[in-house]
Amino acid sequence: MIKNYKNIKVIAFDADDTLWVNETYFREAEHEFAKLLSKYETENKIDQELLKKEIENLKFYGYGIKGFILSMIECALELSNYQISQKTIEAILNIGKEMLEKPIELVDGVEEILQNLQRKYKLIVATKGDLLDQERKLERSNLLKYFHHVEVMSDKKEKDYKKLINHLDINSSELLMIGNSLKSDVLPLIKIGASAIHVPFHTTWVHEEVSKEEESKTNYNTVLNIKEVLTLF
Template sequence: MINDNIKVIAFDADDTLWVNETYFREAENEFASLLSNYETENKIHQELFKKEIENLPLYGYGIKGFVLSMMECALEISNGKLSGEISSKILQIGKDMLEKPVIVLDNVEEVLQVLSKKYKLIVATKGDLLDQEKKLKKSGILQYFHHIEVMSEKKEDDYTKLLKHIDTQPKDFLMVGNSLKSDILPILNIGGQAIHVPFHTTWQYEQVNSSTLNEDYLTINNIKDLLNFV
């Protein structure tokens, strides 16, 4: 159960406040189809994922790094014979992703309206700074948040720095997000509280076998259920 000390509630953005991962799955499928003359689509998916993880230290998270990984993966799969036409189509996949509509998930704004009257609300998300700022502006929910933090990583040290920056103790902090790996476990490890709101699809890199966990966190099926606990 969430305690009564909570003063700050932080929300992950992608797939907690609005749709995101669905667009990556669509892009991956389009990419695999483009290169299907060179390799099986299943193998292309595997190679792209490996390339993304390999490049995370260089590019970080977000669409721009994803596009660079697609280009590099395509060059390797084609043995350097990638046509200019396919290269242009890969770049267009990225541009289309950056122009996708921001679809705020059901009940999100209602929950923010209620909670903003009692708590300080912030966004704590990973990704490309420019892209996340654009999505927040397009979302129509920016006004509910006191602070926006776009993080390069979401590990214990990163959350500790965030809490220091906003002058908040872990016991007073609640994180709400869809990723056990990034939104839930690091916060619990530093003494904060967390509520897991699963999304219907999760990037492979963010997946955790929840059945092996014995952690003190809540899982809710819809963000509206958050109002029952805070």
């Protein structure tokens, strides 16, 4: 594994499930959604149909809670054969609003890491999701003071990272990404000549999972928790 980061100038952090807890709230919301539709289908079938609807809608709504809410409503209409009540639709909207109002729970060790790394490196946030929601979470997290730049990206593919690198006016070899998703925060970076550190979170959205074969072909570091990042420098 690559353990030498001597050329790094900029360190980018993913936000959701890297800086703070996020995916856990989606699993809770899915469970509440399944309870609302329990008379129409099993929870497993509802979960499957909701995932399909979310992925289908990414091209329309992008990533984030608002797109998730719209996908839940569409899924509810279809699974109920358009018999769902207005009261149930209101309950679905309330699930989404509760998600948007969740308190920010920082991942253990995050602030310590940021305090240490900002002394030597330029730190940025590179995250997917809804712009308003991500800006609000960053503000409430009290972490903004550590970051030179915040980039809310519509997606995290190679072309998106190349655009970010051009904006930062650095070489790809001078960027290190730290995040919980192999698909979004690690593999695209390695493919364009940047570096990445994988910090797994205990819950991962199925859409962000990658095959074992693809995972094994990529050269990157993995730490069990974000506090271990400092041991690599």
